Amino acid sequence: MRIPTDSDFTSRLRSPAVTARVGLWLGICFGICFVTGLVSHYAQDPAHPVPFPASPVWGYRVTQGLHVITGTAAVPLLLVKLWTVYPRLFRRPERGWRQLLLDATERGTVLVLVASAVFQLASGLANSAQWYPWSFSFRTTHYAVAWIAIGSVLLHVAVKLPVIRDALGADVEDTAHDRPTATTPGVLSRRGLLRTTWLAAGVAVLATAGSTVPFLRRVSVLGVRSGDGPEGVPVNKSAAAAKVTASATRSDYRLVVANGDRQVSLSRADLLAMPQSTHDLPIACVEGWSASGTWTGVRVRDLLDLVGVPRGTDVHVTSLQESGPFTTTVLHASFADDDRTLLALALGGEPLSIDHGYPARVIAPDRPGVLQTKWVARIEVPA
Template sequence: MRIPDEADFRSRLRSAAVTARVGLWLGICFGVCFLTGLVSHYAQNAAHPVPFPTSPAWGYRVTQGLHVVTGTAAVPLLLVKLWTVYPRLFRRPERGWRNLLLDVLERGSVLVLVASAVFMLASGLANSAQWYPWSFSFRTTHYAVAWIAIGSVVLHVAVKLPVVRGALGSDVDDAALDRPAATEPGVLTRRGLLRATWLAAGVAVVATAGIAVPPLRRVSVLGVRSGRGPQGVPVNKSAVAARVTASATRSDYRLVVANGDRQVALSRPDLLALPQSTRELPIACVEGWSAGGTWTGVRVRDLLDLVDVPAGTDVLVTSLQESGPFTTTVLHGNFADDDRTLLALALDGEPLSLDHGFPARVIAPDRPGVLQTKWVARIEVPA
């Protein structure tokens, strides 16, 4: 089989008029996905030069839900867009050194764009299903390649601006921007292909978005979670996976709250004897799923007052978990002081289940789930 030539692709559907229209929505999805990804990355950073807001409580739930929804919608959009430009992969090299150089540069930039875009969507989808068939760090790599992807999108828009303006400024059936060989009608009209593409993006979103949008749970047949779980909330990491089953159920469990020399050690009955607050707060994971819960426990601020921690102090929260990237997390001063931030002892009116962080866990508003530390052993002011 010979390698095809650009002129072999004769369908009028493979036209810049279609590419630009799909590309516009793909660009919007990539832009939203990039910005919400930046929010998520910043929220997980230990250093917050600008405080991450604690309100609205559902903020991270919305931004991370949007991150996964726009990434999902981008899959059909990217595939159709690449389909429309596929013939250009086989175009003949330009003549003349200047044109040849520009052509090579453009091909190089598109190669980087396709490689980074496919990488972002594939790694994000796999991560959402907690599938890690690679050796690199997901968070580091997904973050770094996101900058490469968005940079190549911006460069691509700049390079293609005249074509984009020409295509969007005229009727979709206008042949002005078509390749010379693209003269045969397709099995669909261009409008038909565009409608099919919007339909495909909509189906992809509805089939998966129930992980973040509870009313869609029933129809999201491909969602990574049904939303069910112990006490009505799914579990990201189980007690068995975190290897805390023994340490979390010991009768001599004590929560240590420390500020330099001053420290208190509290058993679970001690904690239950302190004033209790009940809050409705979502748990929203970086993988995109989220669920609301009714949490009851001791306000973290009340615990810090026991050892005279000044307002606005960042504190370290350490889990019983012995290894893993989020064994110790920073609870920033604005979160530690917020009235809604609890050391939760109960969920939905019952003692926390082991998988939800028994004997005690952090739950704070507007925060990624990985920072809502479970099986809490220590809360302390860092030395």
């Protein structure tokens, strides 16, 4: 099999003029993905040196929606960019130590960038579909590789900045930085290729954005969990999958609220007899979907007051679910003290369905859905 050479790639479409423009938008998508990913990672972190805000209530919904939408848009952008730069992998190394060093750095950053970008996009899309064909922790690995990806992007831009600046400042048909062999017209003009690329990215966004933007759900054919579920709120994990059907429906269910030696045990009837609050709050998950619901229940702050928990205290919430990474979660003080944080008993005016967390679940403003513990058994101040 003959290894291709630079002369085998003659299309004028494979030009820095095209690469720079696609790369600009790819960099914007990667930047938004990275920043919103940091927000999501911090929101799920048990330790919050700086309190995560409970307002605006839609904050996490927007940031995580942007994270998944821009990640999806990056897929066609990355494919087109890789196609335009593919011939550079086969060019001869530069002569002279300085040029050779720059060439090696460029190729190295491209290698790391491509590998990390492909991993991030592929694993992110798999996570959106809740498909995990691997044994490593998605959250920690995705977070670590994100730093590698953004670092390689910044280094690559630094190496190529003169070419990028010139290419963006000139007309898209300019040939100043083209390879000498890039002389054959493509099936599209350069502007036609760019328009097609923007269209592909737009279609990818429309096909998935309905998970976050309700009025797009009819056209978001690839949107995951776009409103299906009791009371119009999707379900990530059912009671059957969590193996809590029997324990959640027992007549002797009791919620335990504890603060050291002080504790109370409350049945669902006891909880229903307490003052009830109703709030419209979204629930948003790391997979990118979100939905709003009208939740009714007891303020968590009222429950903590029963056992004398002072304000400013983080508490642990434990589920009836016996196994899994989020059977016990930390409800930070910024949420526990917020009057909109509920131990919800009803959704949309109806008792909670068992798949939404019956007999009781936590719902707090601006909080990742994975931390909105269902089938709550215990709320306590950690020892």
